[in-house]
Amino acid sequence: MDIVIVAPASKLLKEIEVLARSQSHRLGFLPEGAFEEKASLRRILAATDELGSLMGYVAYNVSHDRAKLIHVCVAAEFRRSHVALTLLNELEKHTRTLRGMYLDCRDDFGLGGVWPRLGFYARGDKLGRGNVPQKLTTWWRDYGLQTLFDYSRKHLIEDARADAVLDRNVFLDLIERRENSEEARALEADWLLGEVKLCITPEMLNEMRRDSDSERQRLQSEIVSQFEPLTIGVNPILS
Numbered sequence: 486m487d488i489v490i491v492a493p494a495s496k497l498l499k500e501i502e503v504l505a506r507s508q509s510h511r512l513g514f515l516p517e518g519a520f521e522e523k524a525s526l527r528r529i530l531a532a533t534d535e536l537g538s539l540m541g542y543v544a545y546n547v548s549h550d551r552a553k554l555i556h557v558c559v560a561a562e563f564r565r566s567h568v569a570l571t572l573l574n575e576l577e578k579h580t581r582t583l584r585g586m587y588l589d590c591r592d593d594f595g596l597g598g599v600w601p602r603l604g605f606y607a608r609g610d611k612l613g614r615g616n617v618p619q620k621l622t623t624w625w626r627d628y629g630l631q632t633l634f635d636y637s638r639k640h641l642i643e644d645a646r647a648d649a650v651l652d653r654n655v656f657l658d659l660i661e662r663r664e665n666s667e668e669a670r671a672l673e674a675d676w677l678l679g680e681v682k683l684c685i686t687p688e689m690l691n692e693m694r695r696d697s698d699s700e701r702q703r704l705q706s707e708i709v710s711q712f713e714p715l716t717i718g719v720n721p722i723l724s
Contacts, residue, residue: 486532486533486534486540486543486566486568486571487517487532487533487534488530488531488532488555488572488575489530489533490527490529491524491530491531491542492522492524492527492528492529493521493525493650494521494578495524498521498524498529499529499531499540501520501529501531501539501542503522504539504541504542504557504560505520505558505716506626508558511594511656513555513556515544515555515556520544521557523545523700524537527546527689528544528545528546528547529542529543529545529588530542530543530572530575530576530579531542532559532568532571532572533564535565535598539560539636540559540563540568541557541558541560541563541568541569541572542556542558542572543557543558543572543573543575543576544556545580545586546568547580547583549695550581550583550584551585551586551587552580552582552585552586552587553587554586554587556655556719557573557588569603570602570603570604573586573603573604573626574708577626577643581628582630583630584628584630585625585626585627585628586625586628587605587608587624587625587626588600588605588623588624589621589622589623589624589625590621590624591619591620592610592619592620592621592622592694593619593620597694597695597721598695600624601688601691603626604623604626604686605624605690606624606626606688607624607690607691607693608624608625608687608689608690608705610623611623612636612662612704623696627687632682646681647681647717648670648681648682648684648713648715649681649682649683649684650685650686650715651683651685651689653689653692655669655672655690656689656705656712657687658670659672660708661701661704661706682713683710683711683712683713684712684713684715685709685713685714686714686715687714687715690709690714693705693706699723709712
């Protein structure tokens, strides 16, 4: 598999436009000329096989310190060949000076189990546009880079605090006040504020998205900002 930057007015770009039209029911709308514009900015990566056939592509924008994915598309005959993961890993190399990449995906597409396998975790949700607005989840893939703010916060303010990573059960004990949760609630003691930083992992956020109890999911989404997310670079495993 080869990953290339797609050139404007190229044969490969035309093939990408054809593939995008065939998958338009699951891809965000791009107006006429948008692919040409993205190619002129060198913001389309394509995967090709040994015969030069298009396997898939990713189109993106750069906004501030992050890359926003516009399209991630793999041809049907090449799915389950790790094309998307290879493309995204290559995109990370091309945008390594940024903090990470993200996308908004409709929940009714049924891809909630796909994005975590590609190194993303859920960061929130919102309603899309349209006559019948659909719920969108924002998925984030962090590059694990520290900003000056991160460094100063960690080394000048929080040096003395130890990280305490919460597992799913302890997290639920804290927010739901479940029976026999006294040990977990001890973590909220005032004297621990200057000693321990309560943290959650990206996978915890993904577990929240998989919760079938919509009311509990809503409650967790409201409370989760009280906990410090562990920010680490991702290294997805091929599976």
